[in-house]
Amino acid sequence: MENVSVQTYQELTVDFAKELGAKYILRGLRDSKDFDYEKPIAHMNSELSSGIETVFLLTEQKFAAINSNIVREIHRNKGNIGKFVTNAELFH
Numbered sequence: 001m002e003n004v005s006v007q008t009y010q011e012l013t014v015d016f017a018k019e020l021g022a023k024y025i026l027r028g029l030r031d032s033k034d035f036d037y038e039k040p041i042a043h044m045n046s047e048l049s050s051g052i053e054t055v056f057l058l059t060e061q062k063f064a065a066i067n068s069n070i071v072r073e074i075h076r077n078k079g080n081i082g083k084f085v086t087n088a089e090l091f092h
Contacts, residue, residue: 007020012048013025013045014045014048014049014052015048015049017049017052018049018052022052023051023052023053024052024053024054024055025042025045025052025053025054025055026054026055026057027042027054027055027056027057028056028057028058028059029056029057029058029059030059030063030064030065031064031065035056038054038056041054042054042056066084071084071085
């Protein structure tokens with residue numbers, strides 16, 4: 001993508017973003033643990049530099065952790081669990 005670059009830095013992310021003239025910091029979230037970790041950082045970044053917003057993006061399901069309780073609930077209610085477990089036919 002022409003408008004995307006990858007760079008390294010050795011300072012606070014918000015300070016680096018400010019140097020670049022960025023308005024947004026994009027952060028990927030895999031699960032609620034990531035959110036719990038990233039949310040206070042986003043709040044601190046906002047305090048350190050108003051005008052730079054943190055935007056959270058959810059990962060594609062294939063990269064997220066699978067919650068076994070949810071899979072069991074789907075199976076218990078006769079839903080298709082084939083996308084979530086190997087050898088799903090053994091569970092019929």
